[in-house]
Amino acid sequence: MSAPRRRGASRVIVPGSPADSRELRAQGRRTMGKLMDAGMRVFAERGYHAARVDDIVHAARASHGTFYLYFASKEDLLRALAVECAGELEALAGSVGPIGPDSNGIDELRRVLEQFTRTYRRYGPVVRAWLEGQVDDREVNRLGVRAFTEIATVLGERLRDSGAPADPATIAALMAMLERFAYFHVSRGLDAEESTTLDTLACVVHRGFFRATAAA
Amino acid sequence: MSAPRRRGASRVIVPGSPADSRELRAQGRRTMGKLMDAGMRVFAERGYHAARVDDIVHAARASHGTFYLYFASKEDLLRALAVECAGELEALAGSVGPIGPDSNGIDELRRVLEQFTRTYRRYGPVVRAWLEGQVDDREVNRLGVRAFTEIATVLGERLRDSGAPADPATIAALMAMLERFAYFHVSRGLDAEESTTLDTLACVVHRGFFRATAAA
Amino acid sequence: MSAPRRRGASRVIVPGSPADSRELRAQGRRTMGKLMDAGMRVFAERGYHAARVDDIVHAARASHGTFYLYFASKEDLLRALAVECAGELEALAGSVGPIGPDSNGIDELRRVLEQFTRTYRRYGPVVRAWLEGQVDDREVNRLGVRAFTEIATVLGERLRDSGAPADPATIAALMAMLERFAYFHVSRGLDAEESTTLDTLACVVHRGFFRATAAA
Amino acid sequence: MSAPRRRGASRVIVPGSPADSRELRAQGRRTMGKLMDAGMRVFAERGYHAARVDDIVHAARASHGTFYLYFASKEDLLRALAVECAGELEALAGSVGPIGPDSNGIDELRRVLEQFTRTYRRYGPVVRAWLEGQVDDREVNRLGVRAFTEIATVLGERLRDSGAPADPATIAALMAMLERFAYFHVSRGLDAEESTTLDTLACVVHRGFFRATAAA
DNA sequence: TATGAATGAGTGTTCATTCAT
């Protein structure tokens, strides 16, 4: 009587649904938050596939049962995190300003890089799950594709607005670099040197698009 | 994951040793090749963690027993593949020629990108296992770090030889882009457009380092 | 890694399919038989729902893993047993001869009762699962409905052939009695007195339909 | 199934004692009634074993905590229902009048069948739990055996009083038919046709015992 | 009296690995 799927249809309250179906009180919301934090941490440490629910509840100082009170499965937790992450990325996409050939353009590029890295610090595993395409859940993947497409599109527009030759393939390469840069920084814990590295990188990228002369 | 490695038993033939310790006859070599090919394919489809030995032996039209005749574990198969992959990458590192500010530099960059992508097409999952750092095996990781360091070092040298400002962080970003570019191309199956994309990318990168004007 | 549903479609051999998909050798068939026997025993003792897979493999002196090599789930084992049971019942239905108002009719009724009880001794839990309608599996239920309908139909025909007033409701009552009679006998282990009880019951039923005078 | 029954603690109010040990106010009685009704419904739908406390409290629009305020366990709820059911059945046993070979005998048989079916409509799952012997609780089982024995005994007496050959085995078969008849009717929702079916059945049974000719 | 949150033992299922043939 354990793992079988839910049977009849007479059930109305389905435990384990974060975004919908249940009003949570203050305590409930707090617990759910604890679990999401812990999930993020464990996914980051072990990777999504290798992470065990047991690790997560242990990190959250909660019990197995509690986990399933808020999430239907490990995948469902990933989905909840993906929703949050997509939200942040779309906010970032919406905030991208003009990227011109002058030093203001470098600054804006740097700001985007920095903000992306910040999001990555928290949601890295979600982003990687998206890019590696190794999670089954349809909705998770759809969220990722949309968020990434949005940022890529807006960056391309801003660059082309300023006359840079930003065809799709180049933009894809830019996005790739963005992600891997963030990944390395976060995973190696290079927070201290982040600032100068961001400077350099923004500069190189800017030069790649605008062939301008800039200080290294 | 459970039973202890049977090493150094009194039998003469120790099963599960890929590259070393056993002379294989023609048939044996063929079977081992089948398994490695199948492993690569399954790792690519499912990812290393999600891949089951059963999937691999099925893809290779072999049996469970046979698998363990050639590899001590799933990890051992990864190790064998990592050895091959590291070999190719080090060969690539050894072959990198001068990368100057002129169009010859672009060509050489393009050649490296192309060759890296070719290797990635076969060994992608190995490379990702390295970069994600989610495999426990020490030797596997050491191989990866060495291969990548070697390429990064040589690229840095060639660029600096030509006066480009190639500090470590920038080179890391370049490597990152290299890997993600290859990943996207291989995973999306964009082989048709690969050629022009390589042109563009080589060009942008070159410009990033040399601020030169170049044809798209 | 553990309970998740099968993912990709690249899998061909699905372990755990009794009736189809795999050729079993002698040893495999023996093991599968052991598991089905044990399943039957445990279902009988504990009831289908309360029966744990662990009980079954323990009774069969097999391991957990072995069970899932032959059956996809506990429900799948029930399905396999249901197929066997339906086969026996349909054979019984096919063998029902004329049931006339004379003592030959009593004999034939008695034979049917006896044979049904014999089948019930082995497959009781399956039959009860059918009648209680508390198993989800569609196919299991379909098999049961068909087998029961067949016997009921043929009994009704034979009785009406001899002029007995066998309307559907009465036949349903007869089937009900048949099942419960078998259930009590088997569950109470009243094998010793079975013979005389069968005599009496066949007699009473016969009289119910033919109002004939018969010895008690 | 896990935590020990908290009995005889120093508190005055011992939660989880249905029929005894606590005076309930109007509201309390109402809540307890809601839970018993809901329990009956859910047991009927899913069967005792598959029924979850969660289903019951949801059907009763109450909370988990409330349930355990009135019942010590799921089994305790079944016990409470069994007490009610046994009461009704014993009342039925007490009301059985003479069953003679004439049409009055048929009428009385019909009345018993009808009343039994009525009780079954509400308490079916309890009755089945008794007959299947798959509930551990001693008291529950004792109640069932007593109620059934009582009815069987009184029916046997009434029949023998009128000269019918009602030996124990035949009476057992009669009881079996009684139960299954009620089960089918209730579970298939055949309320509309119940009346005529009762007529027919009473008639056939009567004939089985008295070999008389009667109108259908 | 009532509630929703928390708990954790129990159970089904998977899959890397070993073994007998």
Place this chain on the structure above:
DNA sequence: TATGAATGAACACTCATTCAT
């Protein structure tokens, strides 16, 4: 050299029961 069968530790998920409010 190859195979299919067997194993069991590991893990996801459930649900009766308790607790704090």
